[in-house]
Every structure is written in structure tokens, then in C-alpha cells.
Amino acid sequence: MLFQPTAGIGGLPGWLVLQRTETRQREVFERSPVIERDVDYFRENISKALTAKDLVSDRRLLTVALGAFGLGDEINKKAFVEKILDEGTENSDAFANRLNEPRFKALADAFGYGNIQGGSSVLLESFREDMIARFKVREFDRAVGEGDNDMRLALNFRREISELVDPDTTEKTAWFQIMGQQPLREVLATAFNLAPSVAQLSIDRQQEIFADRARSLLGSSDPAQFDDPEVVDEMLRRFFLMRQVESGPSPATPGYGALILLQSQSLGASAIENLLLSQI
Known part of the structure; x- marks a missing residue:
């Protein structure tokens, strides 16, 4: 059975709750049998995937590989993923470099199948453990998103936005x-x-x-x-x-009565926003 992480409630109060309980929830989630089975299989078998075709031909390996980059929805696009992996990233004309989605480039670069310098990374223990750690993080985010996608967006933003900062x-x-x-x-x-x-x-x-x-x-x-x-x-x-x-506000919203009054007086969203901000 897969543990379902949750904030319990929505909105900003839910986000604050999720942050306070996140460490414990992640620990429980990562011990879920489904996650442990996927991780153990990847750890034991990824070294056998010496080519991009080997990887995409094994759905269990591909599940972790794509999940590690938040690309789990691409699991059924085997030819597409194989082309991305096969061409690597060293050539400016490589398929991954021509796509608008940077996660595909990160995937191709990490596995290195199509790169001459360095080559495939699947035999490296450090690579294997890094992919597993990434998979666990993003699977937790995905599971949270099943209950509230805004929470998933927030977790992703907190993690990813700083990685784009390049002086x-x-x-x-x-x-x-x-x-x-x-x-x-x-x-x-x-x-x-x-x-x-x-x-x-x-x-x-x-x-x-x-x-x-x-x-x-x-x-x-x-x-x-x-x-x-x-x-x-x-x-x-x-x-x-x-x-x-x-x-729109609910009875649980801080300052709910005042918000209703503001709305009844036809004040705009900016006035409502200001009141909400003053309540936090």
C-alpha cells in the first residue's frame, strides 16, 4: 500500500502544515512497498541498461529514470525518449537541445548515452544513487499533487527555481x-x-x-x-x-466576515488581496 502524503487542508494554511510535517511524511512515503520495490529494482538492474534501447525496453527502469526528472507522464513515448537519450547533448543539433523542455536535456545529459565525452553513467554508483534520490523526491511531490496540485507546484517551485539561478x-x-x-x-x-x-x-x-x-x-x-x-x-x-x-473565501478564511463585506461593496481583487495579506 502506498502512503498518501497530504497537507490536510488547502491554501496557505495547508502549505504551512505541509512544510512542518514534510520530513516525517517523506520518511513514511519512501518506506512504502511500491517505492521500495521500484528503488531496489533500479539499484540492482540499471547497470545492465548499457544503451538507450535497453533502458526504454525495461518499463520498471524507465519508470525511475523518467520519474527522477519529473517526466513520468512520458512513460509510453518510448521512441521519443530513446531518441532523446541516443543523441545526447554534446551536439548543438541534438534532439534534447532542440526541445523547449529543459528536463529532457537534463535526462539525456545525466544518462550520457549519446555523449562521446564521459559516455554512459549507468555503471557509476554515484549516478545510481543520485537518480534514486531524485526519484524519491519527485514521486513524493507527485503523490502530494494527487490531492492538491497547488502543493505540488509549490514543492517544485521551492526546489527548482534556485537551480536556474546562474550568475x-x-x-x-x-x-x-x-x-x-x-x-x-x-x-x-x-x-x-x-x-x-x-x-x-x-x-x-x-x-x-x-x-x-x-x-x-x-x-x-x-x-x-x-x-x-x-x-x-x-x-x-x-x-x-x-x-x-x-x-473565493470560505468560512475558514482568516478575516472571512470582512472579506464578504468587501465583496458586497464591489471592491476589487486588490482590496481582497490586501486584506488577506494583512491576516497572515
Whole structure:
């Protein structure tokens, strides 16, 4: 039986609960028989997958390999995944380098099947254990998301956003990388209270809007600030509060009576947002 991690409640209160109970819940989840079986099988057999074809031909190995990069939904696209792995990442024209999804490049680079320098990593113990650790983390996130996808988005944002921070990358390029990852983009677009229509604008104009909104709310347009845990916490706080504004308050919402009064007076979402922010 697979342990089902949960926050118990939704929204910002649920996120705070999840953070307080996360360590214990992860420990229990990782001891679930299903997870242990997948991990043990991968640990014992990944060294036999000497080619990309070997890997995609073994569904149990592929489950962990794709799950380690949050790509579990691609499990049935064997030819697609094999092509990504076979071509590696060293050639600028490699398939993984031409895709908009950076996780495919990370997958191909990690396994190294198509790379001349270094070659395949499957015989390395350090590689095997790194893939297992990644798989456990992302499987926990996926399981949390089955109950509340906003919690999964928040866990992913907290982990992934700082990994995109590169001092050698320009601000504009960094924003493009962030906007190119839909889960990260969704969190920021919600936290920034951006209209869905923004996605229909040119990519350059979208980048300007994201940067301007960051400058307005955080005092800087530089994505490097997401390396600061306090900034990440603030973005997640705003994400959950704006989700609450979108879905409307419940009797459990702090300041519920005042919120109802504000709504009855036809005050906008910004007034409601400000009240919510004052209650936390």
C-alpha cells in the first residue's frame, strides 16, 4: 500500500502544515512497498541498461529514470525518449537541445548515452544513487499533487527555481528559462496576478511584464533573487493567497466576515488581496 502524503487542508494554511510535517511524511512515503520495490529494482538492474534501447525496453527502469526528472507522464513515448537519450547533448543539433523542455536535456545529459565525452553513467554508483534520490523526491511531490496540485507546484517551485539561478546568465535569458518551465511560470504568474492574456503576447513583451512585476513587488527584476529562501517563501505566500482570491473565501478564511463585506461593496481583487495579506 502506498502512503498518501497530504497537507490536510488547502491554501496557505495547508502549505504551512505541509512544510512542518514534510520530513516525517517523506520518511513514511519512501518506506512504502511500491517505492521500495521500484528503488531496489533500479539499484540492482540499471547497470545492465548499457544503451538507450535497453533502458526504454525495461518499463520498471524507465519508470525511475523518467520519474527522477519529473517526466513520468512520458512513460509510453518510448521512441521519443530513446531518441532523446541516443543523441545526447554534446551536439548543438541534438534532439534534447532542440526541445523547449529543459528536463529532457537534463535526462539525456545525466544518462550520457549519446555523449562521446564521459559516455554512459549507468555503471557509476554515484549516478545510481543520485537518480534514486531524485526519484524519491519527485514521486513524493507527485503523490502530494494527487490531492492538491497547488502543493505540488509549490514543492517544485521551492526546489527548482534556485537551480536556474546562474550568475553567468543575463536577466533576460534567466526570465526566458523560467517562463519556459510551465510549473514555475504558473506559480509566478499567479503570484504576480498576471492575466491569462499575457501568454498571448510576444515572448519579449512577456519577459518585460514578468520583470516589471518582480521589480514592483520585490524591489528587483533580477531572477538571481530567487536564490534567497525568503524571496521564494514570499512568492509562494503570494501564490497561495492569489489562488484564494481566485477561488473565493470560505468560512475558514482568516478575516472571512470582512472579506464578504468587501465583496458586497464591489471592491476589487486588490482590496481582497490586501486584506488577506494583512491576516497572515
